[in-house]
Amino acid sequence: MEKPLYKDIGFHLCVIAGLVVMFGAPRYFDIFEVYTYISYVVLAIYALSLAYIWGFGGILSFGQSAFFGLGGYTFAVASINMGTTGFPFLLAFAIPALFGAAVGYFMFYGRLSDVYMGVVTLVVALILFKLINHTAGPEYSIGSARLGGFNGIPSIPTLALPGVYGGVELLDPGQMFTVYMGILLIVYVGLRLLLASDFGRVSVSVRENEMRSSLLGYDVRRHKVIVFALGAGIAGMAGAMWATYQTFIDPNAFSLERSAQALIWVMAGGVGTLIGPILGAVGLQWLSITLGEMQLINNLVLLGVILIFLVLILPKGIVPSIRMWSLDLFTVMRRQREGLDPRTGEAPPPASSSQPAE
């Protein structure tokens, strides 16, 4: 039996660290830096969406950017038309989630295998990318919002959530950072609670063994559709935050590169953890911005090399590897203290002059 969530020290440490960053960073760093850090927060939420469906639902989505972009465009169109941002923000969660449920219905009720699923999600993102790129003419507008094709949608309103700072727009980067960090914390804690619930345990069991879970009476297909839709909704929310942070969105939100980023962050941080992908997103995004400023090397080359390296050398990801190494280290230290063989954990052989042959 796993220990309950409220006894998990790591979870509490993560939340406390998050709260410290949430209120500390706007005071400590200057405005320009804080403004850059907001992008890390948004992308961390995006990484969480894939970390959840891949790491805990066993669903590998190669087209997570489809939902990211859909959320961004939903928010842009709705907020320009309605003039408010609170309700469009909810829509940016709901519409990608519904779309995810529809795609999920085709994939899971069709019982597609892993690889076919990956290809279908990839192609869905590609087609959306192409369709949105095609909408340049004035005839493609929804209400008063022109979709703008490859030019994107400019002047998207900045987020103003009712009840937060009196419902005014978050023009100050410090406030924006605090609110966004708060959303990240809510998503993280929410996912942890969900995973500790009955529902979360069933999704992990589905990941581990689909056949056995369905024989135990769980509806695997419906379960996967719900997990996939939830991940899609979170990705859509991240897309909306991205759109309102930049006050602009263009079809690159749907691009393959966006999908690849999420995969790389989750792989780097570790599949099957939530904190790992957050660290992966922040760390690698920082790396690629820093290297991009130096103009040394093309960003795509870097991403590609990292991805190949991770698959070949470190397929488990950073956080699980560190966890494993520290466990190993702990075991070795304990064995040494007890006078056992550090490698095998066996009692040392009786004193003899020669090493036993291996």
Next chain:
Amino acid sequence: MDFAVIVFVEMLRAVAWLVLLAGGLSIIFGMMRVINIAHGEFLMLGGYTVVISSQQGVPLWIGILILAPIVVGLFGILVERLIIQWLYGRMIDSLLATWGLSLLMIGGITMIFGNTTEGVSAPLGAIGVGETYSIAVYNFVIIGCAALFLVGIYAVLKYTRWGLIARSVMQNPGMAQALGVNATFVYMATFGLGSALTGLAGGLLAPLTGVVPSMGVNFIGQAFITVVTGGAAVVAGTLSSAAALGTISQAVTFGAGPVYGDAALLVAALILLRILPQGITGRIFTRSI
């Protein structure tokens, strides 16, 4: 009547184009269960080979039919040795690694040749049909190449010793190895062959669209969907799914424009996969090659 001829040739060209586009991928996928996400970038490499060689004064047809397949084939063998060979049986990992390769290739080519479209002029002109229409002769080259490819692969797999060995490795690599087949070499050669064919398709593409580092994205969707819808059989799968999807998407293209044609291709494939989750050859023509 003239219009009917045009529509027929265009449909045939769409099907042939899907066959060429997906052929290399389906060889690699059907034999090795590896999906090469960098497929679009292999096409791009073939296109660049043609454009660069024709800028250096090499005749266009030598560039398309000889240089592009050789360059991309050798590159494929290199990739197989460096990356793919460690990932057999780990389908998801090989997808991720080849995705990394695809990003690496886009970035690398951008660094070398810059992010601009380069092109060669399309050869062969057009012939008139009736009084108002004309068809580019190049269309017939594409149709011919696709037909040659299908017949060639079928003949090799069915009637040669090498084909027999390849099929045995496809079916049961362990048993084939126990009987003295060098499976490692067969895998390497297969990957090289699939890459070479992709290079040829990229070379044929260069005069039509020009080349730019990010061009691969425009084609991998179609290529994947064709392979996945076709299922594991190389010839029958590619041909049947290309015929179904090419006809549908070309019909929609005539009615509503190329972007909706692409979307129709996806929707048709989704519905087909909902009905036949293992692809067309997973249910029908199951014993074909």
